[in-house]
Amino acid sequence: MNKEIPRIGVYVCHCGMNIAPRVDVEQVAEFASRLDHVVVARDYKFMCSNPGQELIVEDIKAHNLNRVVVASCSPRMHEATFRKACRKAGLSPYNFQMANIREQASWVTDDSRLATAKAKDLVAAAVGRVAFHRPLQTRRVEVNKSVLVIGGGIAGIQAAISAADAGYKVYLVEREPSIGGHMAKFDKTFPTLDCAACIMTPKMVIAGQHENIELLTYSEVVGLEGFVGNYKARILKKPRYVDEDKCTGCGTCMEKCPTRRVPSGFEEGLAFRPAIYSPFPQAVPKTPVIDAEHCRLLAKNKRCGVCAKFCEADAIDFDQKPQYLDLTVGAVIVATGFAAFDPSSMVQYGYGIYPEVYTSLQFERLNNATGPTAGQIVMKNGQVPRKVAIIHCVGSRDRNHLPYCSRVCCMYSLKFAHLVREKTGAEVWSFYIDMRSPGKLYEEFYNRVQAEGVHAVRGKVAMVTDIVDDPGRGSLTVVAENTLTGRNLRLPVDMVILSVGLQPAEGAGEVARMAGISADGDGWFTELHAKLAPVNTPTAGIFLAGCCQGPKDIPDTVAQAMAAAGQATALLAAGTVETRAEISSIDPDICSGCKSCLQVCPYNAIYFDEGRQVAVVNDALCQGCGSCSATCPSSAAAVAQFNDSQVMAEIDAILA
Amino acid sequence: MEASFEPKIIALVCNWCTYTAADLAGTSRLKYPANVRLVRLMCTGMIDVKYVIKALLDGADGVFIGGCHPGDCHYINGNLKARKRIQGVGSILESFGFEPQRLALRWIGASEGPEFAHHMTEFVNTIMQLGPNPSKARMIL
């Protein structure tokens, strides 16, 4: 029962031209002024502006209001703003309610009469409900001063370094044997053409040696629970069969291993590796792993153990078992990156059929000084190509595959074009749908590459075939239409590069589930707000970095990684977080001890007090989902801000 | 003055998915019937059967419940609990002559603004065809 009589102030926002013309705000304010307990009701151009907020503050004092309603945009936009204003005037921020008359009325309704009617209802609902609001108590709880970074690509590495430099413990988890991700495979980077290794390797080394960073390579996150400031993560360390502490990284084992022809994932299948391997020379850590599937001893259990015989450090350990690590961290940065689109499904481009058709990642390796050809752009037969075709948007902007633009394939294709021209002098034909070069120095790079004599053809390639009209002029024919000239084209070439699109990394969905973050239709993780919270997720304390949130180039990835680290460390620096006020509590005088709530609570946040035979909420664990309140027939369990009286008052007012 | 029937619909939606989708529909300026009144809850899992009963007894012409797709619930499985509860109360209300179509449960994900608008339009049309809530005219004791 309401002891204190509510004194409510209602503020209807014009939001410039966003609400006002469609919704008759004066009428709504006048309507509000006649509602029960409303002491003052006004309309104003921009409630979120300083004068707007001041208006509230002054009224609270002048009319000693004890409840405030603002009718404007979505609470997901400005609830925090107005709660602050209330607090500033000495009013509990929880004695506030917002009515969303922009996203849910003015913006979605043509008929201004209906929009106004809807706005009135929503205001009435807010007023009806706010009368039942109570000041809520929150506690501050310690934030664990460490960060978990999931994914060891450039995004994860940068985020880890930034957070570690800020003085916080960082756990960097990477499922491959080495950190580095995709960028480690690249040779040059657009538009500046500086060598990827030259800028990447130092970062990897820093990450590897940083006293605040604990590298967990060849490991995966298999469990994640808890809440902001206090996440519990379970890490699976896959058996390396090599003792990281003993191994000196001398590499003898790799030379001696009798199994030699395992296709190398890092080399995109262009080269082979032994069963005991370290993916690439600059790998961090250097410690190799034994690939149990191909190891003669582990897989076929033949008598082998050659690696062990030659290992002077005696680091080989065939008895290693999977290990589980349980970490407690204050924040989590998700940087699971992307996977390159596999073009084998697009039979018309002949990938996997014609040896001289390469994916972009394969071409990166072909270019790379440490790659299978030591950086020579040559065909399988060792000869230098005379004519190379580069096909943009393979899989991208394609209803049958990836509907969206990969954001990087135009630029890296131009980079390829440049490299081919520079290294081989070969003729380069680039087939594009639209040339997209938005970014600092990108357009300039495009112009430069054009000037280098690259033929750019606007048109999607129909097919690549090994049927050639003149065998002397290349082993492949690219069939396409030049949509600018309207002419069909049968272009003989020696080599075709497929600039494939980007898709979410394998297993990203699992990570999303564990972290309780959502993904869009294409599988990219959704940020809290597209513009205003690009690295945050709806789950406090979990941040996004890099391509896991959407296709990105390296500069954007690094920027976002630093931003994510910034957000995470800001949270840690604060030292404590305010506990959620909107959580459940159980009235022991009403509870009948039936334990139903214990059964439905997804967080085991309710325990049973055997002495009093009642259920009790652990407010550190409760997330406020209300499973218990909806299950409890006597409503002994109730979520603050969402209790029966408040919700039913809202419904009551809408239908009054 | 029996003007054209403007149904009033109470939509009990979860903060994370359907409410977000509604905002998205707004920012995308998608138009849908103005008859819907959203009541924002943290999760469909907190929807008490009383809310549904009250809304219909107080004359709502329809009750729409929108939550995250199964598996996507921000609170792991609140939506699954809701689904079962709503089935239960639905079958009860049905025995008292409430058409089952007056109570709808749909999954609308955070990024599904267009779907939100679509479901609203669809539901409002259904209610239009059903006509006003029979209990509306009568005095409810």
Added chain:
Amino acid sequence: METFLKNPKGAHEAVRDLLKGLLENKLADAVLVAARTPYSQLPMPMLIADGQHLEKAVPLLPVAPFNAARQAEALLRQDAGRKLALVLRPCEIRALVELVKLNQCSLDQALVIGLECYGRMENHDFLDKYASGEGEPAASRIDEQLLCTACRTCTRCVPETADLTLATFAGGLEKGIWLQAKTEAGEQVCKDLELGHKDMDPGHRQAVEELKAGRGQADRELVEAMARAMASMEDFQKIIADCINCYNCRRACPVCYCKTCVFVTDVFQHPPEMIFRRAEKRGAVKLPTDTTMYHLTRLAHISHACVGCGHCTSVCPAGIPVADFFKTVARKTQELFDYIPGRDLDEPIPLLVFDENEK
């Protein structure tokens, strides 16, 4: 095993012998059984510790002012360090099972003796008819028409989870009563009391079938009639028109287990302006408010667990057939959740279990 408890004085005496035996052999420290107080015509649930008092026990009389499950719960709420034997009707046992599921009590210290139940009369009918106790019916069957509606339409009149069952339907009640052991505990008791085995009266099964068949018919007719009678909110309002919000029905209900009903908490103590608003909206509003809300909510909360004992109707001062519309709705909800209340301790309560693949 089965056996026949002989006693020339008839069934009630035979039951008393059994219970006396339990007490004397320390198989139970006390017995909960319907018995007369020195002053009452109606048998009340009585906790009997001394065999002397068993002479007043009349569990087979066709009347019961309570669903004794609530009294049983009170005694079994926590371990009292005593063993309790309970003589209960099938609907009482079903309710008790639901209460155990709801963590309200435990059967660890209980020996449940169920009786095959011919049904009960409404208290006032019983008193009118047998005020003097003259010509009081023996344990045997009485005219169905004398029974309350719930019992007349009850097909679950044979105990389903009792340790021991008093097989009233097997007949021979003037010479004693048949006893069946349904659980290990029950078997043990029979051994301890050295009750020899005797093959069940062959007529028993048929008697049960016939009774159930007749009741089933009555049940279907009732539910169909009721479904028609409450086909719209307006119809339903006519049915509950005289409700005075006394909440007796939920107090009498053995599965309405809430210590405090939400309808007597702050949630429904509306601030006056809210009630005025309702009056202004509809022109007038009946007080107390939320009567329909109360009945619908109760249906939503526990119709799946309704054991059909009918006590809600019996206690209603306004003569509202609460049990009838509960039965009608429960039929649907229990079918929907494929749930049969009181059948099995391990059968989970529907609203507490859910999974992604449910439709």
Added chain:
Amino acid sequence: MIYGFFPGCAYQAAAGYKESVDAVCGLLGIELREIEDWNCCGATAAFSRSQKEALVLTGRLFALAARQGFEEIVTVCNACYSTLKKAAKLLDGQPALLEQVNRVMAAEGLLLEHPLPVKHLLEVMLRDRSRLSWPRGECRLPEQVKVAAYYGCQLTRPWQDVPRALRPDILESLLEAAGIEAVDHSARTLCCGASHAVAYSGRCQVLIDRIINGIRAKGGNLVTTVCPLCQFNLDQGQQGRAGDKVPVTYFTQVLGLAFGLPPEKLGLKKLLVPLKRIGL
């Protein structure tokens, strides 16, 4: 096994197609029972004139087949196959169209509830192989014969559901089942220009040469087709050809040879590019 067979107009005249089909089917225990009173499917021409008329032509075939108790229609011609598939897709999706067609066919007392599945004999042989009397013995086709499978454009596009439409391999699988290892080439579904052979023979020549060259480049010395139009066009299209000619056969002719059936029963004499070029 008995199949509802739609021969199509080009079948009878096709060089040895009928002979070889009869011979091979006889051997395998396949009975192709002609749909009685069948009519021309209308091919692409009918559709380019009027969709409704085209759908009546095809609809009638489905209706007849259904009435004669067949559950699917088997063809031996890509054009028929493609046309029927297209019709089936349209009629399945749009009750209105089906209604129109039925109204016309009512005059004949025909009613079509739903179109039947359409299969090429090639697909049927592959699918039902286990239930056919497939010869056990090893392949009788001489070593030096290098068979190249040619599908043409209409078997896999645009209405069909043959996997890897642009580089199918079901014909290769069938040949393999007869012990023939087909050459791996890229001309499988290139258009041979058949439908323009008369109007633009010059342009077609380029296409034909491209196909033949593509096959020769991969060591193929015998083309095998699944369609009268393809066979005829590729066969006669080589007459003016300067370079080495390659015999163009029907898949049933090659199967026949592999199974060791007497050549004279396979109508091989009717081929324009003679088989003796490759010592047959």
